[in-house]
């Protein structure tokens with residue numbers, strides 16, 4: 001598919017997408033369901049009437065993740081409200097995810113101060129050093145994630161079927177070996193691909209950042225999201241994490257190439 005779509009073809013595609021979008025994501029080899037979500041995420045990122053297009057786009061992807069993973073995996077999840085052992089990890093996220101989190105924090109100066117302090121304590125630490133440091137996520141409030149609905153995709157997907165494995169990793173500093181349902185991993189992978197493909201096709205920066213560093217910079221600026229959407233690199237001072245591995249990068253490029261003629 002290389003030519004632009006005709007108007008009837010575009011209408012037929014819109015009808016097809018409208019049927020796909022409310023469903024859980026089909027995880028087969030057919031790229032069309034994921035492509036429908038890529039088009040929709042691009043549409044949301046271009047939302048001229050929205051206060052936060054990034055929040056709308058990320059909320060769509062995280063809701064898709066939530067309705068696609070199995071609500072009752074073969075081995076039940078050990079995760080419970082108030083259990084936050086894993087919230088000492090390094091969290092990475094895209095700029096739109098960071099804007100979604102930041103949008104929850106504008107009237108929470110104490111949390112903003114806690115983010116800046118946590119950033120100063122953790123900046124430059126490698127993943128293992130970060131685990132050993134046991135610095136709690138500044139978004140925790142009495143062991144509960146205070147931005148739960150807006151937490152980054154990686155936090156949505158980080159679950160465990162074994163509390164003892166979490167205690168070994170996060171409390172006793174043993175080699176991480178957290179068992180999680182296979183579909184959480186594969187659905188996270190696909191949701192990340194479609195979000196990153198949408199960012200590339202929308203001409204936006206698809207870099208990934210450490211959460212505290214990105215939030216500290218965003219929360220110190222006015223209109224950071226609008227300026228980022230207009231093409232200004234408001235996160236230029238935040239080091240991006242390592243680029244995606246080649247296989248993941250190829251999957252993003254393939255999805256973007258599949259969708260490109262239809263946007």
Ligand code: SF4
Pocket residue numbers: 086087088089091137138139140144145146147148151152155
């Ligand atoms: S954002 Fe929420 S879920 Fe993620 S590490 Fe922080 S407190 Fe935990």
